[in-house]
Amino acid sequence: MSKKVTGKAFDAKIFKRLMGFAKNYRWQFFVGTLSAILLSLVSVAKPILLQEIVNNYFENKDKDGLLYFSLLMCGFLLAEVFLQFIFIYKVNWLGQHIIKDIRVKLQKHMLQFKMAYFDQSSVGKLVTRLVSDTETIAQFFGGGLFMIISDFLKMFVVALVMLWMNWKLALIAFIILPILVYATKVFQIAIKSAFQDVRSQVANLNGFVQERVTGMNIVQLFNREKIEYENFVKINEKHKKAHVRTVWYYSIFFPIAEILSSIAVGLLVWFGGLDVVNNGGTNAGEIIAFIMMSQMLFRPLRQIADKFNTLQMGMVAGDRVFEILDTESQIAKTGNVEATHFAGDIKFKKVHFSYIKGEEVLKGISFNVKAGETVAIVGATGAGKSTIINLVNRFYEIDSGEICIDNHNIEQYTLPSLRKEIAVVLQDVFLFSDSIYNNIVLSNNEITLEEVKKAAKEIGIHDFIMSLPNNYLYNVKERGVMLSSGQRQLIAFLRAYVSKPSVLILDEATSSIDSYSEKLIQKATDKITKHQTSIIIAHRLTTVKKADKIIVMDQGGIVEQGSHLELLKKDGYYKNLYNMQFANEIA
Structure with missing residues (x-):
């Protein structure tokens, strides 16, 4: 790409242009968003029901109440499974239809280019834009945007429920949040640069392979197999290094996120346990519920970092596709005379x-x-x-x-x-x-x-x-x-x-x-x-x-x-x- 990495983890301009392609599928977008909202509400019911079971039915050995709440929990689990199915199907359906529209628009635009554009452009890179980059944009919707919306909603609802149940335990859990949010922000900025490098190296690799396969007779005729092999090894090495760079960032971030969430669980057990021992307002059911909800709070945040990277990859790919869509290299279509048959002068x-x-x-x-x-x-x-x-x-x-x-x-x-x-x-x-x-x-x-x-x-x-x-x-x-x-x-x-x-x-x-x-x-x-x-x-x-x-x-x-x-x-x-x-x- 000709554009440099700005350091911004989120590009609002590209995001807006990509979202513009979703206008033709408003109903599917609405269903996907609604299912995400309902999922956030249904998922938080499990720890609440578990708290109720532990506090009121384990200690009292109430078999009928235990059976009722267990069946109720199963009902919520089935509802969650159904909503999860609707959510995953709709958002991926939306992503595939949108990239179909983008590919059609991109292909139509490229068909109108002057020959001079193709004289100066790599076939492999154009194929990458039309096939690979557009597929990455599909993940922008299917694995990025809606997943982030769902995770944020889930975190928001969980946070509200935690404050409602026990604000002291909630604040203990929230202590770790600023550190994890900061780590996530740094990770997002770093990984965007790495992903841009990955996409660039993919395009270079595709272009090299396309040219050598097309011109294989020249490669063999002039005995260049060894030379072209060595050139491929160099390009492939750059491609590998670009991917290893992303792996390096992942290998640093996820252990840090796991340690921070484990610290939060430890603090909850320690503070809640002391409160139970000292006959405070905390009970065993709350501690168990808060351990579950802390995982529901921190796990989406870790996943948001991963899904945000998918979102960023989609925007990087979108930027590369829009670069072609914004290219004005068409023959001027100012003519209005319809040629039916030339005399031939x-x-x-x-x-x-x-x-x-x-x-x-x-x-x-x-x-x-x-x-x-x-x-x-x-x-x-x-x-x-x-x-x-x-x-x-x-x-x-x-x-x-x-x-x-x-x-x-x-x-x-x-x-x-x-x-x-x-x-x-x-x-x-x-x-x-x-x-x-x-x-x-x-x-x-x-x-x-x-x-x-x-x-x-x-x-x-x-x-x-x-x-x-x-x-x-x-x-x-x-x-x-x-x-x-x-x-x-x-x-x-x-x-x-x-x-x-x-x-x-x-x-x-x-x-x-x-x-x-x-x-x-x-x-x-x-x-x-x-x-x-x-x-x-x-x-x-x-x-x-x-x-x-x-x-x-x-x-x-x-x-x-x-x-x-x-x-x-x-x-x-x-x-x-x-x-x-x-x-x-x-x-």
Whole structure:
């Protein structure tokens, strides 16, 4: 976390925000609170009844009275069990429903973030916020807040009953309270810092494991198993130390609390016993009742310290979740024009863009793509080709200039409708752990399986899919590991094809596939790009040569534009690129 530990054991601002999520569940909140109140009243009946039994029925050997009060005590015990069930069920039900709402809100918020946010954020840490931290917030309600309310009510009622029964014995018991309260306060402040460190180390550990598991092929390819193992040991050691620190605080506080409560019991027995011996107003039943009530007074206080830590952990987790919810990293949704279907006229007008402020990637580029035209963009790695695709889809916001589609600035279109009309096939294809069919339609119920099969036949990949187990229902597993890179490209191309886009963008979609897959994609490319605006970033000569226009980029600027033959006539950048890369290709 970026925020430092303030030393406060309770953060009212975070508490208020967390409580705001309980507004939708007022009835459950009321039932949980009412059951806590009733529990505090029922629990104090046991020592009162026990005092009555000892003083009036043990000494008088009244069997009927003893049976009556014993049954009455059993009745109160059953009532306490029932109320305890209602209390535990309701508060945990409330906690789970609230974290469901928080997760939904957090996920919805994260889905709207700019790509720049994810470029700079650890996947593991974001997963920790969405899963682990929100689960900790559930404990804020289920194991923290209501438990504290219940314990405080119980302590308050017990204290009143003790004063009512024998104020002298009550004051003897209360002598220990200030010391225990002070110890609890110090413990709470210390443990909050420890818990913040624990959550931070959990996020670091999750982030490290997530990255290494995802990039395991790189780890093994470059023989980094030992190095990554040693790095993991270091991170895990920090994680262990953070937890041991919390254990240290617990191991100090609870023995102190136990000793103090034992001292209180000893004082009660000593003072009460002397009063009985001296024929004072105290009796044996009161001493027994006060011993029980002193435990009912001190035990919740010890538990409150523990439950308060659960409350603090929930607030620490809440602070981390709110940090993301408060992050403003969304693309500005100022557009109100609904894009239904683009003719496909695209214009870049003096567009400047930088991923990192002060380091321009695009340096005032301008070009036109006419409706129905196929434009190829070529250039060295890092020239800014892929950036153009990111900007057309508004994954990032430009620094200055203007991007227009059909004579409308793309900022005027609503973001969902803009992206719906643009299909992109990336070089690095991402497939979800799901069936081929679901990876193609992406949960779009408007696209049927029959439509997908028809499209697959049109671009020539139906036979390939039918050769797989379960055909279109074949599960490709995480990131599509069950398919080759070429097969993943074919699935991605079919995904773009069935969406029937107004604008098609291919980002080096044939750069990492075999010649057979390239022929299939080339066939589909010729079909889908016919009479449709297309932007193709590619190194393969076949695609580049057929383009209506070729834009040559270098170091964030456009150095040449023209058709393949026009550019070859110039003794420029494209011709040199052609001679180096494409001279051996056969048209």
